[in-house]
Amino acid sequence: LMDAPLLVQPLVLPHESQPQAHNLEVTKSLPLEFFESTLQQVKASDVSSVEIIKSRLETERQFYDYFSTHSTSSLTTSKSRSAYSTLGSMLDKFDMQIKNAELIDAVNTSEIVSNVISTHLVPDIMGNLRAYARQNFRCTGCGKSYRRMPLIQTCVCGHKLIPTITRGSVEKYLKLAKRLVEKYDVSEYQRGRIHALSDEIELVFGKSQGDQSLLTDYA
Structure with missing residues (x-):
């Protein structure tokens, strides 16, 4: 269960x-x-x-x-845990699923990859990016939450404010999605959609963490 x-x-x-x-x-x-x-x-x-x-x-x-x-004499197997619970990250689980699909001639691996991108990866990346734009900021001292970052960039108690959603949580599936669209035969639309999301994330965070552009850079 x-x-x-x-x-x-x-x-x-x-x-x-x-x-x-x-x-x-x-x-x-x-x-x-x-x-x-x-x-x-x-x-x-x-x-x-x-x-x-x-x-x-x-x-x-x-x-x-x-x-x-x-017919069978038993509905149980010798394994008490499934591979889904023993594999570590979601990337490991998905890689194992793709390996199994490639072993079955009746399965179109590219179609599986395309469905996963459309129904899971793209909505997840877009949802996390949207959540990042709407996130609150939390005080490391008193725990007070702010809807927007104050101009003084600190809490009223004087402690630092930190975001509740990090860059890592936004792009956790982006690397996997980019690898899939390059390796498998997916539509040009899906390939372009993933690259567009990658560009959008770089516009928000910068190419390296902490490298986000400021308005004064364009003055």
Whole structure:
């Protein structure tokens, strides 16, 4: 479990479960039509030859006759922890995911990378950059929070004010994103989007930390 359960429900109603669970196959065998669909590269959502839980919702058979194509004597493995919990950083986890994808001929690695960039990396970088622009400043002495940096650049108590969001948190996935767009066959739009975000971060922070331009530099 990823989180501690807060409620135990003795009777599970299939239509109340997560939509991902509705895609579970409940058939004894895979028909020939299924394999023909794989040769035609039909999307999984368009395959109707395999019965799934979704097709049984709101019927009596949503509660029984759940079959499987292969039997097993145990649902547990010898490993008590998954690789997701044993690997260190998110970069290590993603690299392992890409390595697994490259071993499977049926998986388009570039498509996976493209989806990760669009759904995770770009929104994360943009969100962190937006949060940096809206951040508060905290006093190292009394802990008072300021919405904007005062002109005197110190707290009323005389102590230093520090930002609550650092440059590292803003660009923590930028290096990974730049490496992915250079290594894999992604669209020119995505490649340009990552480079544009990189340029935007450099405009905010400077090419090296503490190298941000001042208004007086353009006077």
